[in-house]
Amino acid sequence: MTLYFNPRLHLRTLFAFICLSISPQVLAGEEHDHAESQPDIAVKLSQTQQQLVGIKIATVSRRPAAMRLAAPAELLANGYTSYIATPRTESIVVKRHVMLGDIVKPGQALATLFSPTMAEAQAEYISAYTDWLRVKTLTSNTVSQSEKQLLAIKQRGAEGKLLALGLSADAIRTLREEPEPTLGQYTLNAQTAGIVLQDAFVLGQRIAAGDALMLISNEQSLWVDARIPASNQLTLDGDTSAFVVWQAERLPAKVIQQAHTIDPITRTRIVRLQVDNPADVLHAGMFVDVEFMIPTKTDALVVPTEALSRSSDGDWQVFVTSDDETFVPVEVELGTTLAEGKEVLDLPEGSRIAISGAFFIASELAKSGFDPHNH
Structure with a gap:
């Protein structure tokens, strides 16, 4: 008798053998002593099978937890790191140097303004500074000491007024060094690094003292x-x-x-x-x-959310193992929802459970058609 090799039959046989070798076993036996007297059913998975479907096992114990x-x-x-750029005297916007959303550095120009009050203060300072320069090197035979002090105070007072109006020390220095300074114009500069979050103004707009011109935030x-x-x-x-x-x-x-x-x-x-x-x-x-x-005020027994599944009657359950291969469904009562999962109220401390892959185990149990409440 001649035997012929049938490749299709061979492949089907091999496929059936592989499926049989990796399929989990659903075991049913006598009832065990459980809170609800459930039958002793389990899903058995080898270490290789667990790796293939991503099942992980861990021991649960009471520990500090958080809601x-x-x-x-x-x-x-x-x-505390933001500020409002605002004129300290009524001014008109002459030029804009940055726009909404721009990132600025300390000292960077934000806007150039014009103010009659600033013009008067600048003129007063130039006059006072010029008078002070004229007399500060003169001897006491030419000008009295009291007159020198009076002019020095006048010059410092005029400078303080400019600082109070928002002019920087650099701007004051430039004012007294320029041969023909433009009176009335001044520039608001960024006090710190940041981003322009508000700039609700247009060129030529009159801005009252204290009104917000720009909001700069770090x-x-x-x-x-x-x-x-x-x-x-x-x-x-x-x-x-x-x-x-x-x-x-x-x-x-x-x-x-x-x-x-x-x-x-x-x-x-x-x-x-x-x-x-x-x-x-x-x-x-x-x-x-x-x-x-x-x-939480006390330590809690917490299981990850992935470790929980629904039993056939809708209750929450976890899969407990004693040999790391046989998984038994155990119904549990849940407490508070915590940051790392759910608090379990009636699971014995030290139980080893499937903390991931529980859905796969539950689906295999369901596919077996085994009803733990009617078997």
Whole structure:
């Protein structure tokens, strides 16, 4: 008799053998002593099979934990690292040197203004400085000491007036060195490095003394105003761990202030934080989320969310193993939602459970058609 090799039959046989070798085994036996007297069912997976589907096992024990409180928030310019560029006397805008969104350096020109008051003060200073130069080298036979002191005081007073009006020391030096200075014009300069966040003016506009011309903010550090529901009475202070969450960024933040009044419309209270922004990914006006980590008063038994699945009757369950290969479903009661997962109230401490891949184990159990409550 001649035997022929059939490649199609051979492939089907090989495929069936592979499937049989890697398929998990669902085991059923007698009922064991459990809180709900569930039958002793389990899914058996070898170490190789566990690696293929990404199952990880860990021992759960009581440890310090934290509750996660999430809140919507808005980023604001840091009032301690920002300033408003404003004229100190009524002025007219002559020229703009920077625009909205520009990054400026200390001393950089922001805008050139004209003011009649400034013109008078500049003329007064030039006159006083000229008089002082004329007499300061003269001897006492030519001018009395008291007259010298009077002219020196007048010159210093005129200089102080220019400084009070916002003229810088460099601008005053330039004023007295120029042969024919342009009186009345002066330039507002950036006091610190930052970004122009506001510049609501046009050329030729008259700006009153004290009105905002530009808002310059250093965004290396920002304020974050988080809105907390009025019903939440948790104490949030500088020792509370907090993070600003925006897209893929999660930046540490510090609570610096919290309001003691409730917004009557939103029924929330404001908790202000400060966040460092070295990579310049955050900007004033953006909406972000804030996560507060509130330590629990006692240690908790916490399992990752991925370790939980639903049993056939809808209860939460985890898969416990004693040999790291056989996984038994155990229904559990959940407590508080914590930062690292869920608190489990009735799982024995020291249990070894599948902390990832539980969904796969549950699906294999479901595919077996085994009903633990009607078998």
